Amino acid sequence: MTRLGPVLVLLALLAIWQLGAMALQADYLPTPIAVLPDLRAMLIDGDIWRDMAASLTRLAAGFAIGLAAGVPLGIVCGRSTAVRGCVNPLLALFYPVPKAALIPILMLWFGAGDLSKILIITLTVTLPIVYHAQQGAAAVEEKLLWSARAMGFSPAAILWRVVLPAALPELLLGVRVGIVIGLIVMISSEMIVRQNGLGYDIFNAMDMAQYTLTYAVIVIVGVLGYVLDSGFEALRRRLTFWAPQRQAMVAASS
């Protein structure tokens, strides 16, 4: 029953969409059934895959930089009050800023290409990663650290061997938040800096008044988001099977 619940809700939403679209009879709201042929055509002819690959490549590149910068920074912040004192005010200032608003500035600096889009994803995902890595690192049981110190490990070795793995469950929650909000800026950046990618596809179809196509891309983006999030959640559980499970809270803010 609990497994069936989400499916029923989804079917109910689709039914409401179908009935609402049938009642309205408007160009801008095609029925889900009318969207299906476009969806099918897109998935078969392959264009959408190329755009999805372009989008995901940028997401992956932005994420890679975000992880490389955010994890060490967050871990060190969690263990050093001095570093935390420097970084956290900036974090608090910067976290609530809608990152899409920074795209024009990045375009001025880095041009209207891939680099700007990658960097905006990096900026977006780094913040929750730093924040959660820090929470995780700060909460490491003191006696774990003492045990490692008594064994003779250096402070750097303890960060790597004890603090990082102990902080992993919390850190991966930050990564999950990063995936969700990274996806959001990925799409918005492609809508603003139009080149290719899924966000570009949505706006392009709309500009050409191909409304069924617009909806088809939106459905694909939705499914992609779901697949990325649940895929990562499965990975996160595998990586942290040893930890007591806690409910993952995903708060999207972008």
Added chain:
Amino acid sequence: MIRLDHVSKSYTRAGSGDTVQALSAITADIADGAFVSIVGPSGCGKSTLLYIVGGFIPATSGAVQVDGRPIAGPGPDRGPVFQEFALFPWKTVRDNIRFGLAQQKLPQGEADRRVDEMLDLVHLRKYADLYPKELSGGMKQRVAIARTLAYRPTTLLMDEPFGALDAHTRAVLQDELLQIWERERKTVLFITHGVDEAVYLSDRILVMSGAPGAIKADIAVDLPRPRLRDQLLRTPRYQELVIEIGHMMDQSR
């Protein structure tokens, strides 16, 4: 030998800013190979004292010397065992025990051999590939003891190690600890608030009183070894010591 020379500890209470003296001029010599317990009421600073000996927290004044040299932080000569077990939850039993050996640059075979030896010592070979969350409290503490013994400290610093266990498991682990100690003859500094536990295990008991923590009595436990629980608990001398030290604890409250 571990020498505590007028070890004092005070700290500033968060909020009020008052200075609280936790330990006042603790002086004692701990002989090599001795099993010494420190008993006292909750909050008397006995765990704080152990953490200072471990080098985990600094003394406000006074000094701790090991074999004549002042300590500079924690070191593998003094191996801690905590009430909270403090196992690395992402490591199996085997890898927890092996953890400290990574620092010792042992040849691969030697490390494996030592881990196996420790698994046998604490009767956990069957459970070597389990993770800490799959273990009972008693098993976790066995792993923690094995993990510390594996890197061969000369002194064990035990901070109420059996305090979180049920009475039966505690008794079993006390006996196992005594067997290990008879074999290895390490110096043990054992913190507990259980007087019967202290008398059963120790050569010597330091009784502390609280606020500020100070050593109130230094009692030699003149009971024969090896100690067999059923015999010992019936011995009048054992009972006398438990009652006598219990009275001291009551008065220091």
